[in-house]
Amino acid sequence: MMNAKPALYTCLSPSLLHLYDVSKSIVVVIDVLRATSTIATALYNGARCVIPVDSVSRCIELGKQIDGITAGERDGKVAEGLEYGNSSFEYPKEFISNKTLVLTTTNGTRLLHMALEKGASEIITGSFPNLSAICNHLIEQNRPVILGCAAWKDRINIEDTLFAGAVISRIKDQFSLNCDASHIAETLYHEAKHDLFEFMKKNDASHYHRLMDFGLEDDIRYCLTPDVANILPEYLDGKLVVKREITQQKNR
Amino acid sequence: MMNAKPALYTCLSPSLLHLYDVSKSIVVVIDVLRATSTIATALYNGARCVIPVDSVSRCIELGKQIDGITAGERDGKVAEGLEYGNSSFEYPKEFISNKTLVLTTTNGTRLLHMALEKGASEIITGSFPNLSAICNHLIEQNRPVILGCAAWKDRINIEDTLFAGAVISRIKDQFSLNCDASHIAETLYHEAKHDLFEFMKKNDASHYHRLMDFGLEDDIRYCLTPDVANILPEYLDGKLVVKREITQQKNR
Numbered sequence: 001m002m003n004a005k006p007a008l009y010t011c012l013s014p015s016l017l018h019l020y021d022v023s024k025s026i027v028v029v030i031d032v033l034r035a036t037s038t039i040a041t042a043l044y045n046g047a048r049c050v051i052p053v054d055s056v057s058r059c060i061e062l063g064k065q066i067d068g069i070t071a072g073e074r075d076g077k078v079a080e081g082l083e084y085g086n087s088s089f090e091y092p093k094e095f096i097s098n099k100t101l102v103l104t105t106t107n108g109t110r111l112l113h114m115a116l117e118k119g120a121s122e123i124i125t126g127s128f129p130n131l132s133a134i135c136n137h138l139i140e141q142n143r144p145v146i147l148g149c150a151a152w153k154d155r156i157n158i159e160d161t162l163f164a165g166a167v168i169s170r171i172k173d174q175f176s177l178n179c180d181a182s183h184i185a186e187t188l189y190h191e192a193k194h195d196l197f198e199f200m201k202k203n204d205a206s207h208y209h210r211l212m213d214f215g216l217e218d219d220i221r222y223c224l225t226p227d228v229a230n231i232l233p234e235y236l237d238g239k240l241v242v243k244r245e246i247t248q249q250k251n252r
Numbered sequence: 253m254m255n256a257k258p259a260l261y262t263c264l265s266p267s268l269l270h271l272y273d274v275s276k277s278i279v280v281v282i283d284v285l286r287a288t289s290t291i292a293t294a295l296y297n298g299a300r301c302v303i304p305v306d307s308v309s310r311c312i313e314l315g316k317q318i319d320g321i322t323a324g325e326r327d328g329k330v331a332e333g334l335e336y337g338n339s340s341f342e343y344p345k346e347f348i349s350n351k352t353l354v355l356t357t358t359n360g361t362r363l364l365h366m367a368l369e370k371g372a373s374e375i376i377t378g379s380f381p382n383l384s385a386i387c388n389h390l391i392e393q394n395r396p397v398i399l400g401c402a403a404w405k406d407r408i409n410i411e412d413t414l415f416a417g418a419v420i421s422r423i424k425d426q427f428s429l430n431c432d433a434s435h436i437a438e439t440l441y442h443e444a445k446h447d448l449f450e451f452m453k454k455n456d457a458s459h460y461h462r463l464m465d466f467g468l469e470d471d472i473r474y475c476l477t478p479d480v481a482n483i484l485p486e487y488l489d490g491k492l493v494v495k496r497e498i499t500q501q502k503n504r
Contacts, residue, residue: 012408015267019406154271156264158432180410183455187443188436203435 006144008175010164010182013151014111020146022118028126028134028167029115031108031150032159033207034086037127037223038103039240041088044229046097049239052109056081059104072104076214079104087219107150112235115148125240128163129229135170137232145175158205162196165189196224258396260427262416262434265403266363272398274370280378280386281367283360283402284411285459286338289379289475290355291492293340296481298349301491304361308333311356324356328466331356339471359402364487367400377492380415381481387422389484397427410457414448417441448476
């Protein structure tokens, strides 16, 4: 077939990642509530980089070594020994600009490391705040894509599935979708898109509940808002940095 | 809490089964296209039992030992050495009544054996042809439930997810649904229910394609039709048999 479109797959849980050919793909790590939303926001507001780590102890250790800001939550509170939490609102420009954020998250960091081990050709992080940057980049690259949902302790969640659906609804014409999970995600997004927050509430999304119980409605609403931190975070040498597109020229 | 409702979880792929507490649950094995539809039909039409096996060689061996009918397909054709295929239409009453069917399937049999190994308190098989029997039984039992989708080589598929959604839409008031996958399945079913076949077609379901390429549209339509073989298959001592409810008395 001439000019075959690249494949797009949606992986709804890290437990399913072994089913996909990660090594030839761009992997989009999706952890909507709240890791990848916070990453986009911190970088958008001028952070030099965000270093994702998988434990509080590693976060403290690294924070000291490089004089970075340590951040992360466990059970909805700033984890003991860290300075800041997982909320995007904690990282305005005047605070985070030119600083390094060492962020400990569980689900998102784990998936990111899995994609790295499996030799992903590129790893970027996606969330509603940087939806358009992700979509534009994927169309521009014209390479195979895996939308990787971080989920919650491997359990499929609504918010990451919705984000995958949002991406698919925008870029599907440029890709080959031989993947039922992608169609499920797009259908879900189609049902939800007029009011994502209301959809999460109505469907009793488990993480929605968890965060609402901590009084984080504004955080959830922010994390469901498209393009308010519209940059492209790429994982390079252990750090998430803003990817600068070398050229806008299309090789097509 | 008094009279707490039992939990219902939806497991969209066998690769996710380890996340759920199988040992205390009724597991509904779902393999809509076509294993569990065929199982319901053969039993509804009077088969003494259906013995699911995971390989063609085991199917041939067992068929000889017990003088059973051997059936199964590989790549859409009757597998070499077997007598019949996976189509419900091959098992009318006048043929299958009082016979034993030895059926080799890949995805459904594997999930069934996984549920058995993990000590499920009861294993039953579900499909649209026996939708009401499943729903009535689950409500009657009032115990924890896992809707287990057989998927396709561990990849989530639309048809099994739709069936899980159909069950959830009917019984959700009697269960506690702290499970995003259940809400996703129900939303999908809600979108599809007016014409399941058309939804499969529109969404390019991968297994729909596979079967349509073999000219099996009637088979697909049958497998999406509720209650045309409305019995309850239970897995007992290596065989699927019609479960006879001992009593209709409700312990509530």
